Amino acid sequence: MARKNNVNAISVNQGKRKITWKVIKKQKELILLSIPFVVYVLLFNYVPLLGWIMAFQKYKPQKGIFGSEFVGLDKFRELFIGNSDFLRVIRNTLAMGVINLVLSFIFAIGFALVLNEVKHKGPKKFVQTISYLPHFLSWIIVCGILRDCLSPENGIVNELLVSLKILDAPINFFTYKSLFWWIVGFANVWKETGWNSIIYLAAITAINPDLYEAASIDGAGRLRKMWHITLPGIKPTIFILLLINIGWVLNAGFEIQYLLTNGIVQSVSQTIDIYVLKYGISLTDYSLGTAAGIFRSLVSIILIYLGNLAAKLAGEERLF
Amino acid sequence: MKTVIKRRKRIDIGGLIYSFIIGLILTIFVIVTLYPILNTLAISFNDAIDSLRGGIHLLPRKFTWYNYITVLKKDNIITGFYISVLRTVVATVLQLSATALIAYVVSRKDYVFAKPITVLYVLTMYVNGGLIPTFLLNRALGLANSFWVYILPGMVSAFNMLVIRTYINGLPESLQESAMIDGANFTTIFVKIIVPLCKPVFATIALFIAVYQWNSWFDTMLYNRMNDNLTTLQYELMKLLSSVSQLSGSADASRVAAQSGASTQVTTVSIRAAATILTSLPIVALYPFLQRYFVTGLTIGGIKE
Numbered sequence: 001m002a003r004k005n006n007v008n009a010i011s012v013n014q015g016k017r018k019i020t021w022k023v024i025k026k027q028k029e030l031i032l033l034s035i036p037f038v039v040y041v042l043l044f045n046y047v048p049l050l051g052w053i054m055a056f057q058k059y060k061p062q063k064g065i066f067g068s069e070f071v072g073l074d075k076f077r078e079l080f081i082g083n084s085d086f087l088r089v090i091r092n093t094l095a096m097g098v099i100n101l102v103l104s105f106i107f108a109i110g111f112a113l114v115l116n117e118v119k120h121k122g123p124k125k126f127v128q129t130i131s132y133l134p135h136f137l138s139w140i141i142v143c144g145i146l147r148d149c150l151s152p153e154n155g156i157v158n159e160l161l162v163s164l165k166i167l168d169a170p171i172n173f174f175t176y177k178s179l180f181w182w183i184v185g186f187a188n189v190w191k192e193t194g195w196n197s198i199i200y201l202a203a204i205t206a207i208n209p210d211l212y213e214a215a216s217i218d219g220a221g222r223l224r225k226m227w228h229i230t231l232p233g234i235k236p237t238i239f240i241l242l243l244i245n246i247g248w249v250l251n252a253g254f255e256i257q258y259l260l261t262n263g264i265v266q267s268v269s270q271t272i273d274i275y276v277l278k279y280g281i282s283l284t285d286y287s288l289g290t291a292a293g294i295f296r297s298l299v300s301i302i303l304i305y306l307g308n309l310a311a312k313l314a315g316e317e318r319l320f
Numbered sequence: 321m322k323t324v325i326k327r328r329k330r331i332d333i334g335g336l337i338y339s340f341i342i343g344l345i346l347t348i349f350v351i352v353t354l355y356p357i358l359n360t361l362a363i364s365f366n367d368a369i370d371s372l373r374g375g376i377h378l379l380p381r382k383f384t385w386y387n388y389i390t391v392l393k394k395d396n397i398i399t400g401f402y403i404s405v406l407r408t409v410v411a412t413v414l415q416l417s418a419t420a421l422i423a424y425v426v427s428r429k430d431y432v433f434a435k436p437i438t439v440l441y442v443l444t445m446y447v448n449g450g451l452i453p454t455f456l457l458n459r460a461l462g463l464a465n466s467f468w469v470y471i472l473p474g475m476v477s478a479f480n481m482l483v484i485r486t487y488i489n490g491l492p493e494s495l496q497e498s499a500m501i502d503g504a505n506f507t508t509i510f511v512k513i514i515v516p517l518c519k520p521v522f523a524t525i526a527l528f529i530a531v532y533q534w535n536s537w538f539d540t541m542l543y544n545r546m547n548d549n550l551t552t553l554q555y556e557l558m559k560l561l562s563s564v565s566q567l568s569g570s571a572d573a574s575r576v577a578a579q580s581g582a583s584t585q586v587t588t589v590s591i592r593a594a595a596t597i598l599t600s601l602p603i604v605a606l607y608p609f610l611q612r613y614f615v616t617g618l619t620i621g622g623i624k625e
Contacts (some may be wrong), residue, residue: 023432024432027431027432029506029507030425030428032505033425033506034425034433034437035423035474037425037437038437038440040475040476041440041444041476044472044473044475045448045449046444047449047457048448048449048450048453048454048457049355049447049448049454050453051449051453051454051457052449052450052453081461111349114342116347117338117339118342123346127346127349128611129611130350130353130354131349131350131353132607132611132614133353133354133357133604133607134353136531136535136600136603136607137535137559137600137603137604138534138536138537138599138600140537140554140557140558141536141557141596141599143561144360144561145356145360145596146356147561148354148356148360148589148593149359150364153374154374154375154376156359158376179395190353198614198615198618198619202618202619221334221335223338240573245459254538259558259561276451276452277451280452280455281452286452288451289451293449293450296450297448297450300446301447304356
């Protein structure tokens with residue numbers, strides 16, 4: 001006990017240590033090692049922030065950031081006023097972000113709860129291993145597989161729906177605007193459900209087993225134990241992850257939308273990231289692309305901040 | 321007495337139905353997860369023209385190696401495979417070493433700059449310049465049209481750093497302290513104490529980096545689209561995918577378009593199936609053995625400070 005106190009005292013002292021030449025000399029090994037890492041992060045992560053200036057300019061590559069003409073908020077006006085493209089892009093991003101969020105939560109939690117009911121170790125491990133598989137496939141592969149499954153020629157989904165008499169003839173799912181968001185949502189569910197359930201399964205193992213025993217003695221069935229013990233037990237985890245993920249809603253959506261889109265569904269498939277890519281890289285309007293990127297970043301930061309604040313107010317563990 | 325027996329019997333039946341429903345849900349889950357992959361496998365081993373007739377489900381009807389032979393004869397697939405392996409190996413080694421080193425540096429509670437450096441890195445998780453400034457920077461640094469664009473920009477990820485740092489902080493402090501009292505310097509402590517103890521978390525991060533690298537395609541498209549000798553396997557696969565979607569509509573179109581001229585014909589569908597299987601094989605073969613590592617990593621990552 002005494003020793004423990006002693007150690008604590010030392011670390012408290014060290015934590016409050018002032019930066020003096022003596023300390024710097026003593027820690028020169030650590031400082032020398034840190035320098036390349038600080039330079040690295042400044043160069044690759046902070047220098048690009050200077051590029052935000054481009055959004056307030058009529059940026060010309062040959063003139064550079066320092067020579068281009070400033071135009072104030074013109075580029076932001078261009079985004080919002082006079083054409084509805086960008087507003088539609090925001091709507092798409094938000095809609096797919098929310099659909100993904102809701103579906104992935106329901107499926108991951110549901111899967112974790114159902115899997116937890118399997119008491120035999122072998123089958124449980126087997127299902128779990130299978131469930132991680134799609135996470136390791138790239139979106140390129142998943143989109144290729146998805147196209148095959150939904151294909152009007154020999155696609156399994158069409159075959160099933162026709163044989164169940166739900167459809168009269170095979171349809172091309174990718175030509176229906178109303179289906180695109182849901183295709184993206186369920187593709188996401190297919191790929192990530194197993195992976196997302198890992199954290200819930202870990203949370204379930206932390207629940208005190210005495211609770212289940214007590215409930216059994218009181219005559220609770222398995223379903224009621226799941227509802228009254230397991231679910232409340234992982235509620236804090238669900239809550240924190242939900243709040244965090246709300247912050248990332250606008251970040252959801254580039255690869256799959258980019259890979260699955262086609263001319264017919266373009267109006268519902270284009271996300272902010274794709275818009276940035278289209279205007280910024282393909283049409284080389286760097287200023288407009290950067291302005292769109294800044295808008296997304298600002299909204300994301302506000303959402304992340306609000307999510308964090310809400311978590312704090314709700315008295316849950318803060319995550320960052 | 322009678323009532324007790326009756327009730328127990330009813331509970332057993334209820335339990336049986338419950339187990340049956342649980343089993344049913346999980347069986348459907350496994351089928352939905354595996355069927356698309358097994359179907360691709362079957363098509364990749366089935367004669368291309370025969371596949372156009374449809375009806376291939378879990379097993380090939382007319383077995384052939386020809387789809388794989390055709391894929392493996394394509395120069396850009398071979399180069400793509402080589403570049404993918406190279407970037408995965410090089411990035412995993414370099415990025416893991418760099419991340420481990422900086423994670424250890426900031427884990428040292430006595431280090432005066434530990435906190436500022438951590439904050440500098442953590443902020444990058446929330447604020448970044450975005451696609452265009454990053455693209456322009458990488459181009460200005462001469463990384464466009466180069467292999468190093470796959471390695472350098474993601475050298476240290478803040479998330480990975482936090483996972484390793486949290487793990488190091490969880491190790492007993494007395495180990496480092498007694499080594500320091502014995503006069504061990506920074507390098508000795510890192511190599512002799514930290515590295516051996518951190519093997520599990522290093523395995524986790526190595527897996528995260530390797531999977532990310534193996535599956536990347538966007539950086540290839542952005543920076544090395546014009547360099548046939550630097551494109552990755554995933555990017556080559558994407559080109560196959562888009563050629564299929566352009567031709568989708570009639571099966572005949574893809575048959576004609578992909579006619580090889582040889583006696584046996586291939587279609588883009590069958591070639592893509594073979595390429596898909598080849599591309600996913602390395603990771604699919606490996607991940608079951610690394611399960612406990614990524615479960616650990618995610619659990620640590622979930623409770624990051």
